[in-house]
Amino acid sequence: SQEQIHVPVYHPTPSRSRLASQLTEEEQIRIAQRIGLIHHLPKGVYDPGRDGSEKKIRECVICMMDFEYGDPIRFLPCMHIYHKDCIDDWLMRSFTCPSCMEPVDAALLSSYETN
Structure with a gap:
């Protein structure tokens, strides 16, 4: 089990969760855009x-x-x-x-x- 390692977990879509290290480039871009949108709120x-x-x-x-x-x-x-x-x-x-x-x-x- 990998519970001890704290790698950020992202949800490129609500039903899917991935460790930061497993994201595709497209998902990384989507998450970066989402973080940008959140910071505009x-x-x-x-x-x-x-x-x-x-x-x-x-x-x-x-x-x-x-x-x-x-x-x-x-x-x-x-x-x-x-x-x-x-x-x-x-x-x-x-x-x-x-x-x-x-x-x-x-x-x-x-x-x-x-x-």
Whole structure:
């Protein structure tokens, strides 16, 4: 068993997982593009007093933990928010919002094209 060796595992498609060393060049490019898209998503810190929209969302549906003041968060185009580490990890597996299943990349690309 190879459990002891910590090589990053990537999901070139949601049903397939590969060690970083096993990725094809095409999959490496796709993953690099995905990381680039994730880094374009707006991030911030959780501040329940700042505006009303964040008050409705009290917990990160990925880890089920309540947001605490100052937690690093990321906003998806559908306006759902998550802990930054939780959603970044999730989006490497599935490029959909865990709350509403809205595809994230389609929304991102269309928002780029309108700017």
